[in-house]
Amino acid sequence: MLRLPKFNLVSPKSIDEVVQALADSKGRGRILAGGTDLLPNLKHEFIEADIVVSLGEVDELRGIEVSADGGLSIGPLTSLADIASNEHVLRIAPALAQAAGTVAGPQHRIMGTIGGNVMLDTRCQWINQSHFWRSSLGFCLKKDGTACHVVEGGSRCVAAASNDTAAALASLGASLDFQNAPTEHGDGKRTLEFEALFKADGAWNKKVTPTELLTRIHIPATPRGHRGGYVKLRLRGSIDFPLLGVASRLDLDEAGKIEHADLVVIALQARPTRVRKAAKLLIGTTPGQANYDTAVAQVMDAAYKQCTPLPNIPGDHEWRQEMVPVYVKRALAAALG
Amino acid sequence: MSSLIALELMINGDRMRVSAEAHWTLLELLRYEIGLTGSKQGCDKGDCGACTVLVDGKPQLSCLILAGTAPGKQIQTIEGLQPAHRKAGGTGLDPVQDAFDRCGALQCGFCQSGMMLSARALLNENPTPDRAEIREALSGNLCRCTGYTQIVEAVELAVAESVGAEPKTPSWAKDKPWTESLSSKKGGGDQ
Known part of the structure; x- marks a missing residue:
């Protein structure tokens, strides 16, 4: 039995009320969306909260719309199950639909939200444990300690970004709207390019604070020949977080030649890893022809060299590295369907 | 606080x-x-x-x-499954509960209420799922005893009976007249 520590619960009805409640918490508030990440972490006592601000009644944070430019505007409170099955997401951003569809198990996808997956805390086999377990071993850099159990002598936490949808959103060039309570200096709103959200510190791998509210996810329009895929390495076919995740993007011209290519790998370190240089080898080749197959072999090799998993999450890290080229190949195949 | x-x-x-x-x-x-x-x-x-x-x-x-x-x-909750079935005009157990009973789709029973509710939610949305859809819908419920075979077969039995089809012979009953024993037990749990 894992009890939650004591906190107060508030359930505001608008974005303005949420940001005010978070501002009033003086940094001791936490945002509750689907609860599938926040509540286990609170139970494990490596995050703390005096006030939990539930978004459940903030209807303006829900919904998937096609924006004026033909891209997507997604409310962060939209469930992962809805993202995975939405016709507009499947058409405009197939990699995101595939990634959302592989998150955890069916119940988690019904409860869990896209915003929650974007803001997911990093994971490590030494931190996602009970307080008792961690106190027996000795606390680590992520919370309450000064040692790293992954990298001996390490001074920076290397817990892994484990959000499946982050790889897809990075490949799609998404941007994120955040809101803080207004002050005399401004209205508290800002927009970040998706990759600018992350920093290489697993203790908190984001450049926004935990009390900054994600209010919208924007995905630019994708061209007619856009293809996207996401594949995930895990021990079981359900429930598990990724041991490795690869999102692929291929934009084809009318003749079927690749004009733009991208690969993003997740669950290596604290931020998503873009394998851009390797992906560029695919540009100018045509799937189905020999030049594409040659390029794919080169991309697999380059990705293997660039991606170096650490023993931070379960699964032998050397095996995870061996799986990088395999999953790069599968992600490209998933994009081409 | x-x-x-x-x-x-x-x-x-x-x-x-x-x-x-x-x-x-x-x-x-x-x-x-x-x-x-x-x-x-x-x-x-x-x-x-x-x-x-x-x-x-x-x-x-x-x-x-x-x-x-x-x-x-x-x-x-699981306690509401049979009352909801009866309120909707049914008799006996919810067909999912009945099928779990007749297929022996449990050992220790700890996962069973979650399994049956996941199965009920699936059948409410999709009354005729195939085996892959059943396995996907139950993939968020762990069972440490059965190996899942009887559980999936129980849902298949509930599906087959709801559309009046002949239930598939389950893996464990190759040579047994299992449909006879099933029909004789049907309606059990009413006591």
């Missing part, structure tokens, strides 16, 4: 006024305040699915829902 908050919940079709602390989960409220212990407390961190309840008809993990966020939602 936290104090009791008054909640009005809809549980198994009944309106209930209860009080809970802000940090209580729906599972804790169901089990330890209301006394509905059919929802099981397994891992308590969203891995196992034993605490699955239906929230507005969809399977969710009650160990990861704050009780204070449950008002306004229709919550169905």
Whole structure:
């Protein structure tokens, strides 16, 4: 039995009320969306909260719309199950639909939200444990300690970004709207390019604070020949977080030649890893022809060299590295369907 | 810091006024305040699915829902499955419960209430799922005893009987007249 520590619960009805409640918490508030990440972490006592601000009644944070430019505007409170099955997401951003569809198990996808997956805390086999377990071993850099159990002598936490949808959103060039309570200096709103959200510190791998509210996810329009895929390495076919995740993007011209290519790998370190240089080898080749197959072999090799998993999450890290080229190949195949 | 908050919940079709602390989960409220212990407390961190309840008809993990966020939602626990079936004009057990019983789709029974609610939610949405769809729908519920075979076969039996089709012979009954024994047992659990 894992009890939650004591906190107060508030359930505001608008974005303005949420940001005010978070501002009033003086940094001791936490945002509750689907609860599938926040509540286990609170139970494990490596995050703390005096006030939990539930978004459940903030209807303006829900919904998937096609924006004026033909891209997507997604409310962060939209469930992962809805993202995975939405016709507009499947058409405009197939990699995101595939990634959302592989998150955890069916119940988690019904409860869990896209915003929650974007803001997911990093994971490590030494931190996602009970307080008792961690106190027996000795606390680590992520919370309450000064040692790293992954990298001996390490001074920076290397817990892994484990959000499946982050790889897809990075490949799609998404941007994120955040809101803080207004002050005399401004209205508290800002927009970040998706990759600018992350920093290489697993203790908190984001450049926004935990009390900054994600209010919208924007995905630019994708061209007619856009293809996207996401594949995930895990021990079981359900429930598990990724041991490795690869999102692929291929934009084809009318003749079927690749004009733009991208690969993003997740669950290596604290931020998503873009394998851009390797992906560029695919540009100018045509799937189905020999030049594409040659390029794919080169991309697999380059990705293997660039991606170096650490023993931070379960699964032998050397095996995870061996799986990088395999999953790069599968992600490209998933994009081409 | 936290104090009791008054909640009005809809549980198994009944309106209930209860009080809970802000940090209580729906599972804790169901089990330890209301006394509905059919929802099981397994891992308590969203891995196992034993605490699955239906929230507005969809399977969710009650160990990861704050009780204070449950008002306004229709919550169905395993205790409400048969009453809901009878209210809808049925007799005996819910067909999913009946099929689990006749297929022996349990050993220790700890996962069973979550399994049956996930199966019920699936059949409400898709009355004729194939085996792959059944396995996908049950993939958030762990069973450490059965190896899942009888569980999947139980859902297939419930599906086959709902459309009047001949149930498939299950893996464990190759040479036995299993459909006869099934029909003789049908309606069990009514006592």
